[in-house]
Amino acid sequence: MSTGTAQAQTATGTVCAVRDLVKTYPAARGRRGAPATPEVRATDGISLDVRRGEIFGLLGPNGAGKSTLVRQLTGLMRPDSGSVEMLGHDLVRHPERASRLIGYLGQESTALDELTVSLAAETTGRLRGLAVREARAARDAVLEELGLTDIAARPLKKLSGGQRRLACFAATLVGERPVLILDEPTTGMDPVARRAVWAAVDRRRAEHGTTVLLVTHNVIEAETVLDRVAVLERGKVIACDTPTGLKERVAGEVRVELVWRDRAPLDVPEVAVLRQSAQESGRRWVLRLGPDEARAAVAAVTGGAAFAALDDFTLATPSLEDVYLALGGDATQGLVKA
Amino acid sequence: MYGRAGTERERHQVTSIVPAEAAGARTTAGSGSAAEGGTEDRTGGVAAPLAPRARLFPSLAAVYRAQLSRARVARIPLLFVATFQSVGIMILMRGVVDGGSEARAVVAGSSVLVVAFVALNLLAQYFGQLRAGGGLDHYATLPVPPAAVVLGAAGAYASFTVPGTIVTAVTGSVLFQLPMTHLWVLVAVIPLAGAALSGLGAALGLLAPRQELATLLGQLGMSAALLLGVLPAGRMPAPIGWARDLLPSTYGVEALSRSFDAHPDWAVVVLDLAVCAVVGVLSLAVATWAYRRAAVR
Numbered sequence: 001m002s003t004g005t006a007q008a009q010t011a012t013g014t015v016c017a018v019r020d021l022v023k024t025y026p027a028a029r030g031r032r033g034a035p036a037t038p039e040v041r042a043t044d045g046i047s048l049d050v051r052r053g054e055i056f057g058l059l060g061p062n063g064a065g066k067s068t069l070v071r072q073l074t075g076l077m078r079p080d081s082g083s084v085e086m087l088g089h090d091l092v093r094h095p096e097r098a099s100r101l102i103g104y105l106g107q108e109s110t111a112l113d114e115l116t117v118s119l120a121a122e123t124t125g126r127l128r129g130l131a132v133r134e135a136r137a138a139r140d141a142v143l144e145e146l147g148l149t150d151i152a153a154r155p156l157k158k159l160s161g162g163q164r165r166l167a168c169f170a171a172t173l174v175g176e177r178p179v180l181i182l183d184e185p186t187t188g189m190d191p192v193a194r195r196a197v198w199a200a201v202d203r204r205r206a207e208h209g210t211t212v213l214l215v216t217h218n219v220i221e222a223e224t225v226l227d228r229v230a231v232l233e234r235g236k237v238i239a240c241d242t243p244t245g246l247k248e249r250v251a252g253e254v255r256v257e258l259v260w261r262d263r264a265p266l267d268v269p270e271v272a273v274l275r276q277s278a279q280e281s282g283r284r285w286v287l288r289l290g291p292d293e294a295r296a297a298v299a300a301v302t303g304g305a306a307f308a309a310l311d312d313f314t315l316a317t318p319s320l321e322d323v324y325l326a327l328g329g330d331a332t333q334g335l336v337k338a
Numbered sequence: 339m340y341g342r343a344g345t346e347r348e349r350h351q352v353t354s355i356v357p358a359e360a361a362g363a364r365t366t367a368g369s370g371s372a373a374e375g376g377t378e379d380r381t382g383g384v385a386a387p388l389a390p391r392a393r394l395f396p397s398l399a400a401v402y403r404a405q406l407s408r409a410r411v412a413r414i415p416l417l418f419v420a421t422f423q424s425v426g427i428m429i430l431m432r433g434v435v436d437g438g439s440e441a442r443a444v445v446a447g448s449s450v451l452v453v454a455f456v457a458l459n460l461l462a463q464y465f466g467q468l469r470a471g472g473g474l475d476h477y478a479t480l481p482v483p484p485a486a487v488v489l490g491a492a493g494a495y496a497s498f499t500v501p502g503t504i505v506t507a508v509t510g511s512v513l514f515q516l517p518m519t520h521l522w523v524l525v526a527v528i529p530l531a532g533a534a535l536s537g538l539g540a541a542l543g544l545l546a547p548r549q550e551l552a553t554l555l556g557q558l559g560m561s562a563a564l565l566l567g568v569l570p571a572g573r574m575p576a577p578i579g580w581a582r583d584l585l586p587s588t589y590g591v592e593a594l595s596r597s598f599d600a601h602p603d604w605a606v607v608v609l610d611l612a613v614c615a616v617v618g619v620l621s622l623a624v625a626t627w628a629y630r631r632a633a634v635r
Contacts, residue, residue, distance in 0.1 A: 074479050076634060088385030095634065099481040100388035110473030114408040126400035127480040129390040178386065 015179060015211040016050040016073070021082035023068055042068035043079065044235035051228075053205055055212045059222050059320065060232035066215045067107075069232070070183055073213070074104045087178060103128075103177035105185055109156060109168050117159075117167045118143065118152040121174045128175030138174045145203075146170050146196045161188035169197055176208065183215040198225060219320040231324055238327050243320060250318045250326045254294040257314045258285040258301060265309040270300035283311070288322060391481045401482075401490025409498055420455040421502035424448040427568055428510045437514065439595075440570040445510030446595035447568035449524075450531055450587050452502040454563035457536035458587075459556040461495045465543025466552025469632050478633035488625045492540050496532025503528055507594070520597035523607065530614035531590030535563075537621025538586065544628035563587040586617040 023043045030036035042065045050056040058066045071077035073084055075095030084091040091098050112120040121142060125135035143149050148163075148170055156164050169185055180201070186194045204210035216222050222229055223243045230240040239246055258264075258274075260283045266272050274297055278285040289297060294315065301310055318326075392400075409417070431444045468474055477487045504524060511518045539556060546552035566574075566582040574582065582588050593610035596602050 076475055076478055078634070089388070096481075097388055099479050100391065101386070102479070104475075104479040106472060106475045106479070108472035108475065110468055110471035111476035115404055116407070119404055119407055123400050123404040124476075124480065127392050127397050127477070127482040127486075129392040129481055131396070175389070177389065 013052045014049045015052045015087055016048070016213070017083075017085040018046055018048040018069075018073070019083045019085075021046040021069065021072055021084065022080045023072060023077065024080055041235050043072065043082075046082070046232075046235070046237055048230055048237065048240065050211060050213060052211055053209045054227040055201065055205070055214055055225055057222050057226035057229035058213070058215045058232055059217065059219070059229050059324070061217060063234075064232040065235040066217075066232055067183065068235075070104075070181055070213075070215055074098050074102055074181060100129075101177060101179055103172045103175070103180045105169055105172040105180075105182045107183050107187075109164055112168060112171060113157045113164075114155055116153055116155050117148055117170070120156060120167060121171045124171040125174035128177075130175050135174065142170045142173045142200075145200055146173075147192075162190055162193050165189055166193045166196065169200075173200060173204075176204075177210075178208070179211045179213065180204070181213045181215075184217070185214070186218075186221065194221075219324075222320055229320070231320075231327060233324075233327075239323070246320060246323045247318055250288070250322050252290055253288045253318055253322070253326075254291055255314075255316045255318050255322055256287040256289055256294050256297055257312075257316070258287070258310065259283055259312040260285075261309050261311045263309070265306050268300075268304070268306045270297075271306050274300070288318065288326075389481065392483070392486070394483050394486050397482045397486040398490045398493075401487055402493050405491050405494030406497060408494075416460060417456065417498055417502055420452045420499070421505050423455065424451050424502070424506040425509050427451070427564075428506070428513055431568070432513060435570065440572075441514040442516060442595040442598040443570045443591070444568055445507065445514055445516060445598070446591045447564075448510055449503050449507040449594060450527070450567055450590045451560075451564055452506050453496070453499045453528065453531050453590065454535050454560050454567070454587050456499045456502070457492070457495045457532050458539035458542075458563065459560040460498075461492065461536050461539035462543035462546075462556030462559065463553050464491070464495075465540055466546055466549045466556075469544060469552075470549035474629070474633045484629045484633070485622075485626045488540055488622060488629050492533070492536035492622060492625070495536050495539070496529060499532060500528055511598075516598045517600065520602055523594060523597040526611050527590050527594050527614075530611050530618060531587060533618030534586035534590070534614045534621060535559075537618050537623075537625050540625035541621055541628050544625060544632045567591045586614060586621075589613040589617075 021043045022041065022045055025040045025042055027039040028034075028037045044065070046065070046069060048056075058069065060066050068077065072079045073086070073091065075091055075098030078095065079092060082092070086098065086101050089097045089101065112124075115123065118139060121139040122135050125138050126132065130138060143152050146166055146169070148167060151159065151163065151167075156167050159167065165185065165188055169182070172180065172182070186197055189197070201210075201212055205212070214226065226243055228240065228242050229246065230237045231246070232238070239249075258278075262283065264271055264275065264285070266275065274285070274287065277289070278287050287294075287297065298313065298315065300306060301313065425448070428444060428448045435441050435444055507521055507524060508518065510516070511521065538559065542555040542559065543552045546555055562581070562585055566578070566585050567587055571579065571582060589610040593607045593614075596607050596610070
């Protein structure tokens, strides 16, 4: 959904330079009902460069350190060591400047829940330093742009999860900022709302060169929206490239998915061989194979005895999820394909 | 007070994005240590302009208005509860006290109890919930002065108490046949007792390490205001009397109760209210400090 035009306009300047960011959560002693937790390095020497006008993604499962990194970038948390340079400002030394450079959409809406959509957007704009009249004009424009005008008078609490998320996104956009940091902005949204979000983001990129840092664990969204992505695993960046560039790392491979009717016909020798390289989950097998092997495998299961036992099969080029697995990521269940 | 001079300078120096790119390039090259022109930025002062800060009073007004609007969505039932509770207590106490100074104490105590219920108890719960639910992040990532958030919320909660307090004071005056001539003193009692109690409530809510503890402290504070404010002081043992003197709501109760005299001693009333004001300023300052501390962890 990301427009290529905005990407083409991207200048090469660095908007946000992160160097060796480290944050360690101290070990917690066990209390009643809560077991002791060991010391955790939530961000373990993270370095990144985000360029002007790009949509830069942070992809990783829960607990990979995405949110900790975002809290450090938005001035909500002081890193133990390392530096964050945003548009020439040292945000480790001056965390209070972050709010004057960044529009931040967090995961929680507690502060806005009992306000109407309209008042949530207007108040946020005023707290971003706009005068009453400016805040109201910006509010009306953003609500119109995102298609929220009809529900402007309803409290966020009474909205569905996706609508509430969209309302919070609207509040984030009132009061322009050169950098937007969005923590899983489209969670729970229907396709229409998602399109509205990405259209609004693209428009700001094209018109103002806005830079977007997006936290996501949705691989499909990551592939379609992001210009570049950093893959996080246990507080470290294990890869950073364009989605296409990352996928080229596993370009020699094809993803084969087999679904058996009730169980795999292991008496067929070819199937028994395939099993060795398959990732099994119930009746479903997932294999990553070279093109020739994949062809042979498909021929084997679609002919003869094996075909009778086969319910469905798919061949696909690898997704970012495959990249993540190939890079050594081990928490597959943390990434979502939707 | 951080780097105000530096900020002004940045605003004058930089209007285009090109210097920011240059800065970025230099940082990427790993030589971001050159400090030019005496600015405090390591990149040598070629930083992008910062958006303006939200000023104290406009943002206070915005927070106040937003908080007030929450009453429509969430708080109305609780405001009724506060009033019913106080009126109920007065009806009960009618069988125990028979006029005189004790009746005045009951009416004044019940009226201020409405303030304690909403400003202390509910505000402590609100800030506890906001902190636990990550809601403070919303404010902490906006360029708004901490005092605006705390004062705006405290002011709104103090305002919530106005109708309940007036209804309770008038009902009590009728029940115990007290003169209503000087009830106008509520105009000073509500905001000052409101400031003291909401400051205390905000501070408790923001300082409590866990949400349940914030709720508990709010409830305890209100119970203290109930017992020490409504029960006639003359019958209390000395240590409880001292505790009563420590509770800021006591001074609001005293001020209101004195105003039921035919010829109130205004100097003492003013002194009582001054105590409320001082406690209000101090507790709101503590709450603002607690907010800063809670917002950036």
